[in-house]
Amino acid sequence: xxxxxxxxxxxxxxxxxxxxxxxxxxxxxxxxxxxxxxxxxxxxxxxxxxxxxxxxxxxxxxxxxxxxxxxxxxxxxxxxxxxxxxxxxxxxxxxxxxxxxxxxxxxxxxxxxxxxxxxxxxxxx
Amino acid sequence: xxxxxxxxxxxxxxxxxxxxxxxxxxxxxxxxxxxxxxxxxxxxxxxxxxxxxxxxxxxxxxxxxxxxxxxxxxxxxxxxxxxxxxxxxxxxxxxxxxxxxxxxxxxxxxxxxxxxxxxxxxxxxxxxxxxxxxxxxxxxxxxxxxxxxxxxxxxxxxxxxxxxxxxxxxxxxxxxxxxxxxxxxxxxxxxxxxxxxxxxxxxxxxxxxxxxxxxxxxxxxxxxxxxxxxxxxxxxxxxxx
Numbered sequence: 001x002x003x004x005x006x007x008x009x010x011x012x013x014x015x016x017x018x019x020x021x022x023x024x025x026x027x028x029x030x031x032x033x034x035x036x037x038x039x040x041x042x043x044x045x046x047x048x049x050x051x052x053x054x055x056x057x058x059x060x061x062x063x064x065x066x067x068x069x070x071x072x073x074x075x076x077x078x079x080x081x082x083x084x085x086x087x088x089x090x091x092x093x094x095x096x097x098x099x100x101x102x103x104x105x106x107x108x109x110x111x112x113x114x115x116x117x118x119x120x121x122x123x124x125x
Numbered sequence: 126x127x128x129x130x131x132x133x134x135x136x137x138x139x140x141x142x143x144x145x146x147x148x149x150x151x152x153x154x155x156x157x158x159x160x161x162x163x164x165x166x167x168x169x170x171x172x173x174x175x176x177x178x179x180x181x182x183x184x185x186x187x188x189x190x191x192x193x194x195x196x197x198x199x200x201x202x203x204x205x206x207x208x209x210x211x212x213x214x215x216x217x218x219x220x221x222x223x224x225x226x227x228x229x230x231x232x233x234x235x236x237x238x239x240x241x242x243x244x245x246x247x248x249x250x251x252x253x254x255x256x257x258x259x260x261x262x263x264x265x266x267x268x269x270x271x272x273x274x275x276x277x278x279x280x281x282x283x284x285x286x287x288x289x290x291x292x293x294x295x296x297x298x299x300x301x302x303x304x305x306x307x308x309x310x311x312x313x314x315x316x317x318x319x320x321x322x323x324x325x326x327x328x329x330x331x332x333x334x335x336x337x338x339x340x341x342x343x344x345x346x347x348x349x350x351x352x353x354x355x356x357x358x359x360x361x362x363x364x365x366x
Contacts (some may be wrong), residue, residue, distance in 0.1 A: 035163060036170045052167045052178035057188040072159075072328035079132075079166045080329035082159070 010048050022101050023047060024058060025086065025094040028068060032085035035059060059084055067093050129336040130158075130323065132165035139175040140164075143182035144323065144335070149258055150186065151193030158325035160189060162333030194321070200251055206316065207247040210309045210352040212240055214359075217302030221360045224295035232293065235286035239279045246275060306353055313349035320345050 027033060027041045038059075039050045062068045067090035071083045086094060130140050140161060147157045168175055179185045215236060223230040250257065260267045325333025347354070 034166070036167050039171075051180070052164070052171075052173075053180040053185050053188065056163060056167075056179075057185075057190065060189055060191075072162075072326040074328045074330060075166070078169050078330075079162060079332040080326060081166050082163050082326070 016048060016050070019047075019101065020050065020054070020058060021062075022094070022097040024055070024062070025067070025090065025097060028084050028086050029091065029094050032071070032083045034081040034083050036081075038084075062090070066090075130161050131325070131331045131334055131336065132161055132168075134168035135161070135165055135175040139179075139182050143175075143186055145262065146183045146186040147191065149255055149262070150191070151255065152191045153194035154321040154323045156191050156194075157323045158333035158335070159329075160191070160333075161323070162325040162329040165332045166329070200248065202316070203251055204244055204248050206309065206312050208240065208244045209305060209312070211243045213302055213305030213309050214352055214356045215240070216298060217306055217356050218359055218363065220295050220299035220302050221363050224299055225363055228295065229292045230295050230298040231289045232291040233283070233286060234288045234290060235283040237290065238282050238286055242279070242282065243275075306356060310349060310353050313352070316349070 023042060023045075024038055027038045033041075035052065035056055039052070039055055042048075042050050059068065063070055063084070066087060068084045069087050071085070072080050073083055074080045128137075128141050128144060130144060132140050143164070144157060144161065147160065164175055164179060167173075167178060171178060175182070216230075219230050219236070257271075261271065322337065323333070323335035325331060
């Protein structure tokens with residue numbers, strides 16, 4: 001029986017922390033977008049609610065590292081929005097991190113699907 | 126007094142605490158404005174409160190890790206301007222008092238010590254500005270002690286160390302004092318503009334731009350004239366009584 005994951009699913013925080021950077025780069029790779037839209041896309045994908053307090057500092061670090069460029073655009077009626085788009089370095093980093101994550105996820109999945117008898121047992125101190 | 130940052134979807138206490146924390150960290154006004162505008166945009170669109178989306182404002186400011194602006198001017202110039210202001214003020218006031226009583230102006234060891242202490246004090250103020258501001262903001266009595274203690278110390282030094290180093294006729298001393306006051310005021314007026322207003326991005330439609338009231342604009346303009354104004358105010362009772 002397949003489990004469905006909705007935007008209401010809450011994954012362990014430490015899992016999200018590991019995957020967030022590559023997922024955010026992945027959203028921005030689709031074209032220039034702004035903070036709230038990134039959070040909505042991630043939620044719609046079933047990754048859960050990413051709080052502004054987590055998302056914007058990460059976007060700031062990506063900007064600081066030169067992986068994204070930013071541009072303010074006037075909003076229609078509402079306040080303006082800060083749009084983020086990938087730089088060439090950001091595109092390369094997205095591909096690198098995505099490949100890395102896939103390898104890690106595959107390894108974890110195949111490990112969980114096999115018996116763990118090969119793991120060394122620890123002696124009690 | 127409330128601070129209006131034109132962020133209607135952000136709780137006022139949250140935006141105030143956030144702005145204060147970034148100011149204390151020495152982040153420049155435009156970066157603060159941009160950070161506020163982004164919070165406003167997120168809250169306006171998500172319908173969340175700033176506290177629920179961004180958590181504690183001080184922690185969020187810490188997480189953003191915005192670099193402080195480069196120091197605006199050199200320490201030596203600031204200390205020299207402050208020192209000159211104090212010397213010209215003390216010289217003018219002393220000369221006025223001596224002139225009123227028909228005496229000569231006596232430069233005492235206490236006077237020299239006060240100028241040296243004030244110069245050292247202003248160097249410390251500039252050097253430890255952030256820590257001092259934090260203490261002032263958190264505990265009201267620090268501001269009170271910080272204002273009264275130096276004045277009490279200066280008065281004590283002036284009263285106790287009265288050995289005369291030099292005697293100067295009152296009128297030339299007054300002339301020198303007024304000339305130095307003029308030089309100090311000119312230097313202060315030509316100095317770097319230290320005001321760093323909080324301004325949101327142009328495209329943000331005013332969000333993140335702090336509205337300044339007439340009082341704070343007036344205080345900004347008074348800054349360079351402060352020594353001159355204080356000297357005149359303190360000289361008046363000497364002249365009238």
